[in-house]
Amino acid sequence: MAEQHRVPADEHRRLTVAVLERLGTPPVAARAQADMLLEGDLRGHASHGLRRLDVLVGRVRAGLIAPAADPVLTWRTPSVLVVEGRRGFGPPTAHRAVDALLDRVVETGVAVAAIRDAGHLGMLAPYVERMAERGVLGLATTTSEALVHPWGAAPAMLGTNPLAAAIPTGDNGSGPIVLDMATGQVSRGKVLDHAARGVALPEGAVVDAEGRPTTDAAAALNGAISPFGGPKGYALSLVLEALVATLTGTALGRDVRGTLDTTDPCTKGDVLIALDPVAFGAGDRAPLQAFLTELRGLPPAPGHAGVTVPGDRAQATRRRNLDEGVPVDPGTWQRAREIAGEVGIPPAAVP
Amino acid sequence: MAEQHRVPADEHRRLTVAVLERLGTPPVAARAQADMLLEGDLRGHASHGLRRLDVLVGRVRAGLIAPAADPVLTWRTPSVLVVEGRRGFGPPTAHRAVDALLDRVVETGVAVAAIRDAGHLGMLAPYVERMAERGVLGLATTTSEALVHPWGAAPAMLGTNPLAAAIPTGDNGSGPIVLDMATGQVSRGKVLDHAARGVALPEGAVVDAEGRPTTDAAAALNGAISPFGGPKGYALSLVLEALVATLTGTALGRDVRGTLDTTDPCTKGDVLIALDPVAFGAGDRAPLQAFLTELRGLPPAPGHAGVTVPGDRAQATRRRNLDEGVPVDPGTWQRAREIAGEVGIPPAAVP
Numbered sequence: 222m223a224e225q226h227r228v229p230a231d232e233h234r235r236l237t238v239a240v241l242e243r244l245g246t247p248p249v250a251a252r253a254q255a256d257m258l259l260e261g262d263l264r265g266h267a268s269h270g271l272r273r274l275d276v277l278v279g280r281v282r283a284g285l286i287a288p289a290a291d292p293v294l295t296w297r298t299p300s301v302l303v304v305e306g307r308r309g310f311g312p313p314t315a316h317r318a319v320d321a322l323l324d325r326v327v328e329t330g331v332a333v334a335a336i337r338d339a340g341h342l343g344m345l346a347p348y349v350e351r352m353a354e355r356g357v358l359g360l361a362t363t364t365s366e367a368l369v370h371p372w373g374a375a376p377a378m379l380g381t382n383p384l385a386a387a388i389p390t391g392d393n394g395s396g397p398i399v400l401d402m403a404t405g406q407v408s409r410g411k412v413l414d415h416a417a418r419g420v421a422l423p424e425g426a427v428v429d430a431e432g433r434p435t436t437d438a439a440a441a442l443n444g445a446i447s448p449f450g451g452p453k454g455y456a457l458s459l460v461l462e463a464l465v466a467t468l469t470g471t472a473l474g475r476d477v478r479g480t481l482d483t484t485d486p487c488t489k490g491d492v493l494i495a496l497d498p499v500a501f502g503a504g505d506r507a508p509l510q511a512f513l514t515e516l517r518g519l520p521p522a523p524g525h526a527g528v529t530v531p532g533d534r535a536q537a538t539r540r541r542n543l544d545e546g547v548p549v550d551p552g553t554w555q556r557a558r559e560i561a562g563e564v565g566i567p568p569a570a571v572p
Numbered sequence: 573m574a575e576q577h578r579v580p581a582d583e584h585r586r587l588t589v590a591v592l593e594r595l596g597t598p599p600v601a602a603r604a605q606a607d608m609l610l611e612g613d614l615r616g617h618a619s620h621g622l623r624r625l626d627v628l629v630g631r632v633r634a635g636l637i638a639p640a641a642d643p644v645l646t647w648r649t650p651s652v653l654v655v656e657g658r659r660g661f662g663p664p665t666a667h668r669a670v671d672a673l674l675d676r677v678v679e680t681g682v683a684v685a686a687i688r689d690a691g692h693l694g695m696l697a698p699y700v701e702r703m704a705e706r707g708v709l710g711l712a713t714t715t716s717e718a719l720v721h722p723w724g725a726a727p728a729m730l731g732t733n734p735l736a737a738a739i740p741t742g743d744n745g746s747g748p749i750v751l752d753m754a755t756g757q758v759s760r761g762k763v764l765d766h767a768a769r770g771v772a773l774p775e776g777a778v779v780d781a782e783g784r785p786t787t788d789a790a791a792a793l794n795g796a797i798s799p800f801g802g803p804k805g806y807a808l809s810l811v812l813e814a815l816v817a818t819l820t821g822t823a824l825g826r827d828v829r830g831t832l833d834t835t836d837p838c839t840k841g842d843v844l845i846a847l848d849p850v851a852f853g854a855g856d857r858a859p860l861q862a863f864l865t866e867l868r869g870l871p872p873a874p875g876h877a878g879v880t881v882p883g884d885r886a887q888a889t890r891r892r893n894l895d896e897g898v899p900v901d902p903g904t905w906q907r908a909r910e911i912a913g914e915v916g917i918p919p920a921a922v923p
Contacts, residue, residue: 299651371879374876456751460751502648
């Protein structure tokens with residue numbers, strides 16, 4: 222990756238907010254979308270960061286995102302929320318769903334949101350983290366464009382279908398367990414980056430157009446990303462794809478579109494699940510805290526730095542980047558400033 | 573593995589039922605437990621088959637399983653069911669929970685059961701398959717004895733924590749998608765079997781006592797099983813362990829006991845989740861059917877036999893074994909017949 226530029230978080234956010242508001246996005250929605258691009262870069266996942274602004278703006282201009290859309294939230298049962306995004310940005314839509322789930326789950330113990338016709342949510346961790354902050358166990362999954370091959374064949378037929386989970390650990394200061402993983406072995410962004418730089422990918426990460434494992438990132442551009450963990454990861458990815466499609470009535474496989482392009486309506490879906498441990502009568506967090514302390518304190522195996530609890534590393538990276546500035550590829554920052562000009566923000570007003 | 577004996581399914585079931593009834597298990601519970609041992613062997617997972625009868629009988633005799641226990645099912649909210657197993661066998665307890673979830677989920681759209689103080693459930697697939705048969709999407713997970721090391725350290729601290737899911741596909745005859753996977757790279761049974769036969773394990777499957785990757789199954793007996801899929805599999809396993817412990821108030825890590833031994837109370841927990849697609853207003857299965865047909869029809873990648881949908885292979889194995897007889901290790905079959913004698917079944921009455 223090229224040397225990274227460091228931008229104050231506030232400047233990063235202001236640039237995106239300015240662009241989105243200029244395109245007719247109400248302030249709350251602009252802030253929600255801008256914060257998710259910021260979170261991507263803060264946590265070191267540039268593919269979910271400011272780099273996406275170009276596509277988001279292109280989608281607004283193509284009429285594929287309605288920046289002022291007001292989602293329709295319908296409780297079809299006391300625990301089942303269906304959210305019609307009406308082509309709105311993903312983050313404000315999903316945050317509305319999280320708000321509704323959190324209000325409801327204290328009564329019902331479990332609540333599920335099925336979201337359709339909203340834009341790309343960005344990283345999933347922040348949504349489930351909001352649940353964990355309220356003592357609620359959160360799960361989230363979403364479909365995405367077909368980039369991953371099924372185990373045993375060559376073509377990309379599955380999304381990188383991420384799964385996120387946050388498990389509250391109580392108030393001992395160590396934070397929740399936060400999982401946020403794609404079911405692909407590597408991201409599309411990493412394949413593109415390695416292909417551009419002519420750097421090999423790790424073994425097992427990708428296949429070429431004939432389905433043969435390769436470390437050549439360029440060959441993988443005509444091939445596919447491999448599922449993580451071999452056949453088990455494939456099975457998990459397929460189950461997530463089918464679960465989301467079944468509960469949201471959205472597309473599958475190659476019919477999933479509209480998060481990477483500026484040509485197609487967004488046909489992916491998202492599912493959020495909230496579970497309140499209090500409703501289950503099981504509120505004692507001390508054993509979980511003790512267990513995590515034990516894990517973190519284990520002597521490292523040869524060649525390892527020790528055990529981290531999922532979420533620890535992302536939070537440490539996030540804190541460091543908040544202090545030192547958000548790392549952004551110089552080309553991405555330059556392009557974001559150009560976009561600001563393109564949408565009509567006067568140069569003097571560009572952050 | 574030694575050459576396998578083939579036993580008619582009915583004979584397999586009758587032997588277990590006879591033993592369990594002799595120990596005071598009511599017929600319905602004996603049948604539920606026997607059917608789960610049968611399912612393990614029918615699907616080619618001997619570690620969940622008749623081999624477990626010895627431990628089950630030992631646990632009954634030690635007072636750790638109460639064969640006639642009646643579980644207490646409490647709806648704490650309209651969607652949250654807490655099940656106290658009262659030391660009963662796992663399968664009849666879990667089937668009671670599935671019955672309750674299926675009755676409820678048609679109203680509520682989602683229902684969750686948290687089970688504690690019940691015995692080992694056996695394979696999880698049959699429980700979620702029962703949900704899919706009714707058009708309901710099922711998820712199941714459970715904790716188990718610490719056999720898997722966390723990523724970055726040597727000691728076994730996590731269960732093989734399986735995740736199961738069944739996604740109904742409608743009535744086109746192809747059956748549901750059924751995932752049932754451990755989050756460990758291999759089973760403890762496979763490690764024991766390979767150690768006994770002096771056969772190497774695949775690379776990446778296990779570590780020795782110092783946490784070094786090894787293919788030596790004997791060295792792994794003092795080491796641990798690796799999580800599938802590296803750090804992602806570890807993160808998933810930890811999340812499942814923490815989720816189950818949080819919702820059921822059961823143990824974590826090395827405190828999980830009582831499914832492999834005849835000395836300790838059973839401290840694991842189980843979580844079942846039922847989701848009714850009809851409640852989400854998204855009932856059209858045609859796109860999912862078309863997608864699965866496309867996957868199954870893909871040309872195989874080099875070195876592969878093609879794509880299977882999770883559950884296909886288990887069902888094919890099951891059907892073949894129902895026809896040809898259930899494969900059982902001769903020693904296991906012999907031992908089961910000895911147990912029948914030990915619990916006082918007259919030789920003439922042993923199947």
